[in-house]
Amino acid sequence: MKKLHEDRASAIFERRTTNNDDEMIEVEAAIKAAMSVLDKKGNNMEAAKSAAQEAFAAVRKQKDLPVKLDEFGRDLNIEKQMQMKVRAEARQRKRSQAFNSNKLAYMELDDPKIEGESNTDESDSESQAYQSQRDLVQRAADEIFSEASEEYGQLSFVKRRMEEWKREYSSSYKDAYMSLNLPLVFSPYVRLELLRWDPLHKGLDFQEMKWYKLLFTYGLPEDGKDFVQDDGDADLELVPNLVAKVALPILHYEISHCWDMLGQQETVNAIAATKLIVQQVSHESEALADYNFLILHPQ
Known part of the structure; x- marks a missing residue:
């Protein structure tokens, strides 16, 4: 992609x-x-x-x-x-x-388009060709887990299994350092869904995606009466860690290699995506520092 x-x-x-x-x-x-x-x-x-x-x-x-x-x-x-x-x-x-x-x-008294800015110089045929290629890639991605068993082929099942482990065998869960390993476990599923995230050309953000909604509540009981997470629970950083390890590199690459600075809508979308990332990732993150440097010193 x-x-x-x-x-x-x-x-x-x-x-x-x-x-x-x-x-x-x-x-x-x-x-x-x-x-x-x-x-x-x-x-x-x-x-x-x-x-x-x-x-x-x-x-x-x-x-x-x-x-x-x-x-x-x-x-x-x-x-x-x-x-x-x-x-x-x-x-x-x-x-x-x-x-x-x-x-x-x-x-309508809105902000008018500034002279010299451009929405896109892409022709209709080029846009259609891109859409066709993108759809092919996404359909291929949808088939990656098609032959896997149900308990491994869907993120919701994997999440449920990890939560059961944490809830019923918390000691072994901690001994296995699962809080550190969870991003590695979930990242393939997150990465596949983020193939649909086009931060420069679409207003859709990853907060509307299934992986985000599922993992945002990781470890929290549905009825609210099971175990309770404390503020020191490292699993609270699961989503921010996934954003830093998977989503941020995607945006970094898009800005570095694909961003059209004269593209009005691309710039609006880039700003929105950057705000979204900054809200999720720790300000002490090295990856975020590298991204901020890229924004301040574009090539």
Whole structure:
């Protein structure tokens, strides 16, 4: 899943770079044409009008690539010209959407989108391809425990077995240092479900996932009348330890390799995910310190 997310981020970056290059070529041609007219005709209204016309014509000319034939007489620039046209149309659609979004935001007195920010430069086809690949990965993950016996194939059964051990044989439970080993026992199940956690592209947080809801109550009796945990019980740190060992490295990787700093929604989601992690993990955690350093010193 990491590779899939990184490939998606790379595709978005490459598309933005290509779009920027296309626009810079048009801008430079327009400026050059306009300056040429102004140098010849001076600084007046008529000259300005002519300069604008020449600039517009120069932009259109940039889109008409010269014929470049290969050995079979095929024009090599036709496909390139078509790709440029598709990218230009996509940029125009995004501008229209951004304009309408800003207009609505102002009308509703919300925070308007800041000029220069971007929701995404991902094309519809790229988004669909990513969704398809992600679904394949998730379906494969769902099959990992399919052939395991029920008591090992589901997190709820494993949790119940550990709780029974703690409740009925507390001495051997402590002698086995199970409080230290529980994150290792549960992490495969947590890691599999966190494949569905996409902190940069989805608002869903892991607090809504089954593993979190199940393990948040680890060791607590359903009726509240069985054994009582004390403040010194190390199992109280089970969920924070899992977040630090499994969820935090995922977010660290996403920020380091996949975060688009110009992506408005990605940044909003990254902030939300960071707040969620900080609420769960001890501030003395080395992993959290490394993550904070990454945020403060982005590459």
